[in-house]
Structures are given as structure tokens and as C-alpha cells.
Amino acid sequence: MEITPLHRWIADKIGVTGAHLTKARLEAYQLGKLQETLQLARNHSVFYRKSLAGLPGENISSLAELTRLPFTTAEDLHQNPLQFLCVSQDQIDRVVTLQTSGTTGEPKRLYFTREDQGLTIDFFQQGMSTLVNPGDKVLILLPGERPGSVGDLLVRGLQQMGAKGIPHGLVRKPGRTLEILKKEEIDALVGIPTQVLSLARYQEQGGRLPVKLKSVLLSTDHVPRAIIHELERSWGCRVFNHYGMTEMGLGGGVECEARAGCHLREADLYFEIIDSKTKEPLPQGETGEIVFTTLTRKGMPLIRYRTGDQGRFISEPCPCGTSLKRLELVKGRLEGERRLTGGVITMEDLDEALFPLEDLTDFQAVILRQEGSEKLQIKVKLAAGCNRDLLEEKIYRALETIPLIKMALQQGKLGIVPGILEQEGSGEVRAVKRSIIDRRGWEER
Numbered sequence: 373m374e375i376t377p378l379h380r381w382i383a384d385k386i387g388v389t390g391a392h393l394t395k396a397r398l399e400a401y402q403l404g405k406l407q408e409t410l411q412l413a414r415n416h417s418v419f420y421r422k423s424l425a426g427l428p429g430e431n432i433s434s435l436a437e438l439t440r441l442p443f444t445t446a447e448d449l450h451q452n453p454l455q456f457l458c459v460s461q462d463q464i465d466r467v468v469t470l471q472t473s474g475t476t477g478e479p480k481r482l483y484f485t486r487e488d489q490g491l492t493i494d495f496f497q498q499g500m501s502t503l504v505n506p507g508d509k510v511l512i513l514l515p516g517e518r519p520g521s522v523g524d525l526l527v528r529g530l531q532q533m534g535a536k537g538i539p540h541g542l543v544r545k546p547g548r549t550l551e552i553l554k555k556e557e558i559d560a561l562v563g564i565p566t567q568v569l570s571l572a573r574y575q576e577q578g579g580r581l582p583v584k585l586k587s588v589l590l591s592t593d594h595v596p597r598a599i600i601h602e603l604e605r606s607w608g609c610r611v612f613n614h615y616g617m618t619e620m621g622l623g624g625g626v627e628c629e630a631r632a633g634c635h636l637r638e639a640d641l642y643f644e645i646i647d648s649k650t651k652e653p654l655p656q657g658e659t660g661e662i663v664f665t666t667l668t669r670k671g672m673p674l675i676r677y678r679t680g681d682q683g684r685f686i687s688e689p690c691p692c693g694t695s696l697k698r699l700e701l702v703k704g705r706l707e708g709e710r711r712l713t714g715g716v717i718t719m720e721d722l723d724e725a726l727f728p729l730e731d732l733t734d735f736q737a738v739i740l741r742q743e744g745s746e747k748l749q750i751k752v753k754l755a756a757g758c759n760r761d762l763l764e765e766k767i768y769r770a771l772e773t774i775p776l777i778k779m780a781l782q783q784g785k786l787g788i789v790p791g792i793l794e795q796e797g798s799g800e801v802r803a804v805k806r807s808i809i810d811r812r813g814w815e816e817r
């Protein structure tokens with residue numbers, strides 16, 4: 373097994389050889405960069421000048437002291453994004469406006485300089501070199517029309533390693549995307565889990581299309597294991613996970629050949645795991661909220677940014693042989709948890725139960741209260757050309773594999789309301805994180 377390419381890349385950035393990239397060397401580098409970032413933020417960002425006033429600054433003398441500094445939240449970014457800027461607006465090359473899903477959030481704005489984007493392009497080059505070779509063709513099923521968008525930066529990263537990225541955008545008509553796959557002789561795909569699944573499960577004239585792919589990189593949303601298995605089975609490919617968000621500069625971490633947790637951009641980002649309730653750092657190996665601090669960003673550095681994502685650092689060393697950390701698969705958003713009679717249910721529980729159903733490519737889950745009792749409404753999106761026979765029965769059986777749901781059903785405390793969302797290929801396509809919608813409050817009023 374080859375060591376993650378991030379190992380050599382990060383060693384180079386720190387100025388040591390791969391063999392000398394130890395935890396201590398990396399942490400010494402991170403501390404130095406952290407001190408520079410704090411100084412930059414205090415001197416140039418209106419927000420941090422206020423929030424860091426009176427707190428230890430450039431003279432923090434250990435990474436542990438970072439935990440004494442306040443967090444930055446999505447709410448802070450909503451309120452006045454310009455207050456985060458550390459350069460003049462004409463030095464900003466790319467502004468990303470994030471429309472949050474649902475009705476609760478105002479849009480967020482993130483600002484990047486050309487240099488900030490260059491760091492992301494380098495990360496994409498390194499990360500992609502695990503799954504593709506020079507000369508390969510990669511179809512990118514992510515937004516890529518605008519310069520500086522994720523698709524555009526990925527094309528540039530692939531170009532740097534001699535591979536060809538083809539921006540495609542989100543999958544709207546799976547049949548058409550599959551035609552491109554065959555015509556262009558694509559080697560690898562990058563996309564959103566449910567969208568890539570819609571390709572693997574697309575049927576024409578009663579059968580699936582024969583497709584051979586070398587590898588698939590899944591990004592943007594948490595990745596159900598059931599989807600990984602299905603893609604590997606259908607296409608004989610290897611499936612890799614990427615973890616990132618716009619606030620991280622789009623790229624955060626990527627799996628190595630071991631495919632057992634993401635290695636992170638540790639020369640550009642410093643990660644912590646905290647208890648979301650007490651806000652204290654958690655011991656190594658425990659699951660909590662992922663918090664990061666930018667170490668090299670110039671336009672809009674972020675200090676202790678709370679992602680709302682959950683994960684944990686794996687204590688055992690990676691089989692690939694690197695000394696870099698590994699982040700275990702993100703287990704859904706914190707707000708993804710919903711309380712039902714008898715316990716808590718997550719989108720992950722529903723994903724692992726429902727995605728093994730052969731004809732399904734996505735679903736929406738809503739908890740309702742009707743006539744005083746709780747109902748779980750599951751509206752499924754079906755693959756084009758699939759079989760609808762016994763659909764309701766299959767959904768019911770799949771949900772029964774979740775112990776909490778089975779118990780609630782047996783006790784008559786929960787009802788299941790199955791339905792069909794829409795046929796694949798119709799309706800609006802949005803790249804948003806999926807979560808369980810709770811409408812119990814509405815029905816009660």
C-alpha cells in the first residue's frame with residue numbers, strides 16, 4: 373500500500389523529508405503558523421480585533437493554549453462577513469455565497485485570495501493522485517461553471533498532475549450523464565453520494581448499463597456505507613471519501629489507499645474535536661464536533677470555527693504508514709439527530725437501512741404528529757426504469773431493521789407513511805446536506 377501523498381506534500385511544506393515528518397515536527401510548525409494567523413487576525417480583521425481583545429495573542433506558547441480562545445460560528449459569518457477580511461476587497465479573487473438549506477439560515481459569505489485558492493488547488497492535486505494517474509479522465513459531478521468554484525479548482529488540481537478534469541455539474545438526467553461516461557471513456561468520478569448512486573442504479577430496457585470505472589470520490593455529504601458497497605459492486609471501482617466545506621477552503625481531507633478515514637490538510641488547517649455541550653476539547657479517539665483553525669489563509673482566516681459536523685480521530689496508526697492524523701467518517705450533522713419515543717434516530721440510521729433497497733436513489737424523511745401519534749414519513753426517489761412492486765412493503769421491512777423503529781412499531785407508538793418523492797431526472801437538484809425534517813411542532817398548533 374502506498375503512503376498517502378499528503379505525507380510527502382506536508383513534509384515539503386514544513387521543510388523536512390518524509391522520513392522526518394513526526395507529530396512533534398508538525399505541531400511545532402502548526403504552532404508557528406497559528407501565532408502568525410492570530411497576529412494577522414488581530415491586526416487586520418475587525419471581528420477578531422474585538423473577539424480576541426484581552427486574550428493571549430501571538431504569544432500563545434502551545435497548541436493547548438488555543439483552547440482558551442473563543443470559537444467562531446456560522447452565525448458570526450452570517451452577521452458581518454466583511455469584518456473577517458484581513459486584506460482589502462480588491463485582493464479578493466473569489467466570493468462564495470452559501471445558501472443554507474431550510475429556512476433558518478441567512479446566506480454566509482466566504483472570501484478567498486488567489487493565493488488561498490492556490491493552496492486548495494495543490495491539495496486537490498495531491499488528494500486526487502491517490503485515485504487517478506496522469507492521463508486519466510475525471511468527470512466532475514459538482515458545480516464547476518464559475519472560476520474558483522469547487523469543480524474549477526478540481527480541474528486545475530488535476531491539470532497540475534497531468535490528468536484531465538471534465539466539469540459536468542450536478543446530475544440532472546442520469547441517462548445523459550452515463551452516455552458521457554461511455555463516450556468520453558471516463559476513468560473516475562467525483563460527486564455527491566446520492567447523485568452517483570442514481571447513475572449506478574439507472575436502468576434502461578430493464579437492465580443496468582455496463583460501466584467500468586477505476587475510482588469514485590464522494591464529497592459534500594456524509595457517505596452511507598450502503599452506497600459505497602453498491603458503487604463498488606456495480607462498477608468494480610474503489611470508492612474514496614473526501615471531507616471538506618467551503619469554510620475550509622473547499623478541501624479538508626481525503627482518504628488514502630487504506631480507505632479507513634481521511635488524512636487532513638494539516639499544514640493548512642488545525643483540527644480539534646470538542647464536546648458540543650461543554651465546548652471542552654475531547655480526549656483522543658472520542659467522537660465530537662469538528663472545529664478547525666486556518667493556518668495559512670490570508671483573505672479571511674478563521675479561528676476555532678465550529679463546523680457542526682461530528683467525527684473522531686482514530687488513535688491507531690494508518691496502515692499506509694503516515695504519521696498524519698486520520699478523521700473517521702463524519703456521522704451526520706448535529707442537528708441531524710431527532711428524538712422519537714424510546715430514543716434518538718439519525719439520518720445515518722435511515723441511510724444504512726434504506727440505501728440497500730435496489731431501486732432507491734434518495735429519500736426524504738419527515739417526522740410528523742398526526743392525531744396524537746408520531747409518524748415517520750419516508751418519500752423515496754426511485755431510479756429511472758425501476759420496479760415499483762412491493763415498494764411500501766420493502767420500505768417498511770427496511771425500517772424495521774432499526775431496533776428503535778421496530779420497538780416503536782411493535783408498541784404502536786409510531787406509524788410509517790411511505791410515498792414516492794419523484795422519478796429520477798425530474799425536479800430541482802440541489803447540493804445540500806440531507807437531514808431528517810421535524811414537523812411535529814406544526815401539527816400540534
Ligand SMILES: [Zn+2]
Pocket residue numbers: 375376628629630635690691692693694
Ligand atoms: Zn493512510
